[in-house]
Amino acid sequence: MNVLSKLSDDIYISEVNFAGTHDSATAYVAMESSARCQDKTVAEQLAMGVRLLDIRLSRKEGEFYLVHALADCYSDKKKTKRLTFGQVLSDCKGFLRDNPGETLIVSVKQDRGIMSRGFFPKFYDKYIKGDESLWYLENSVPTLGECRGKIVLMRRCKVWQSYENKVSCGLDFSYWKDQDSKKMKAERVILSAEKDILLSALVQDRYCLGPQKKWQCVKAYLDCAEVSACKLAVHFISTSVRTKGSLAPTAEYINAEFMKYDLKSKTGWILCDFPSDALIKKIMMSNIEKSE
Numbered sequence: 001m002n003v004l005s006k007l008s009d010d011i012y013i014s015e016v017n018f019a020g021t022h023d024s025a026t027a028y029v030a031m032e033s034s035a036r037c038q039d040k041t042v043a044e045q046l047a048m049g050v051r052l053l054d055i056r057l058s059r060k061e062g063e064f065y066l067v068h069a070l071a072d073c074y075s076d077k078k079k080t081k082r083l084t085f086g087q088v089l090s091d092c093k094g095f096l097r098d099n100p101g102e103t104l105i106v107s108v109k110q111d112r113g114i115m116s117r118g119f120f121p122k123f124y125d126k127y128i129k130g131d132e133s134l135w136y137l138e139n140s141v142p143t144l145g146e147c148r149g150k151i152v153l154m155r156r157c158k159v160w161q162s163y164e165n166k167v168s169c170g171l172d173f174s175y176w177k178d179q180d181s182k183k184m185k186a187e188r189v190i191l192s193a194e195k196d197i198l199l200s201a202l203v204q205d206r207y208c209l210g211p212q213k214k215w216q217c218v219k220a221y222l223d224c225a226e227v228s229a230c231k232l233a234v235h236f237i238s239t240s241v242r243t244k245g246s247l248a249p250t251a252e253y254i255n256a257e258f259m260k261y262d263l264k265s266k267t268g269w270i271l272c273d274f275p276s277d278a279l280i281k282k283i284m285m286s287n288i289e290k291s292e
Contacts, residue, residue: 001049003284005101009145013152014232016144017263018105019283020052020271021045022238025066025083028074033245035071037238037273043091049280051104052154052269053092056111057085059119064126067111089127092151093134100149103136105269107173109156120157124167128153137168139192140199141229179205186221191232201232202268207240211253214239218254225267233268248274255279 007016023037024045038045042053058067064085066073075083092104110119128135136147153170163169172191179187186204193199204221206214218237225233237258243249251273258272259279263286270283 001281001284002099002102003049003287004051004103004144004148005099007144007287009143009148011144012141012229013103013105013144013147014141014227014229014268015266017265017267017283017286018052018269019050019275019280020054020105020269021050021275022054022236022271022273023056023068024050024053025055025073025088026068026071028077028079028083029068029071030074030079031071033242034240034247035068037068037247037251039248039274041091042088043095046091046095046104048275048277049284050275051102051284052107052271053088053104054107054109054271055085055088056109057123058110058112059116059122062122062126064123069111085123085127096134096149096151103144103147103150103152105152105154107154107156108170115158117160120155120159120169121163123157124169135170137170139168139170139172141171141232173201173203176203176205179203180208182206182208186217197230199230201234202226203234205234205236207236207238209239210241211239211243211250214241215254215257218258219261222261222263222267227266227268235268235270236272237270238273258282 021038024042026035026037027041029035056067057064066083073083075081075087136142136150136152154173155170156173158174159169176189177187186202189201189203191199206217221235227233237254241250265286
């Protein structure tokens with residue numbers, strides 16, 4: 001389902017409703033009851049229409065492994081081989097090679113241990129350096145025409161100034177505060193402030209709410225979302241609260257409510273757990289009116 005290919009080149013990606021997945025690489029993961037958020041691999045998600053991937057990484061002995069906090073992600077059902085970012089990147093490259101009119105947003109976060117000064121420089125050197133043409137690396141919102149066939153880097157790890165002066169480092173979401181309290185609200189994250197331009201994103205990731213309260217929160221922010229070339233909106237419709245010992249029933253409730261919701265265009269980027277084909281289609285097809 002290649003909806004983005006049908007949209008005009010001059011639309012900013014902030015004005016596109018992107019279907020995304022939360023903790024995208026957890027189809028095969030340890031500690032399943034608390035860590036499994038998806039039942040499809042990254043490649044399967046791309047095929048069904050997902051265009052925003054939430055990638056959580058841990059670096060060990062020069063390799064970048066997919067994780068969900070303390071839980072390791074694997075590339076196979078038997079969990080014999082840990083999943084690396086190189087494998088995820090290969091899936092992304094293959095998809096974009098076959099679908100050059102599409103674009104992907106990849107959110108990268110160090111998700112284990114103390115934030116390391118070397119994390120992003122090593123990531124850049126291993127996966128981006130020499131292949132910069134594959135990536136959109138500016139800390140600005142591109143139009144679809146500027147990033148077709150590319151991966152838009154959404155960076156949730158810090159970059160120290162000495163390194164940032166050398167290269168472009170993607171959309172800077174490194175100051176995103178963890179919304180780990182039931183009392184916390186969605187927050188406005190400042191991505192950059194240059195001269196008269198203020199680039200910001202409203203992020204709703206209140207993951208400690210139960211399914212009913214979470215849906216009411218999601219709906220409230222979807223209802224009032226405002227996006228433009230300088231304003232992004234990121235909506236997590238996922239939550240860490242388990243039902244019957246699993247995240248799947250919780251996601252089933254929230255996803256069912258979302259399917260009944262009248263989703264408007266220009267609402268923002270929406271990340272979910274265990275999405276169905278119909279849910280992803282609902283998000284992506286809400287953009288079609290932009291091409292008319």
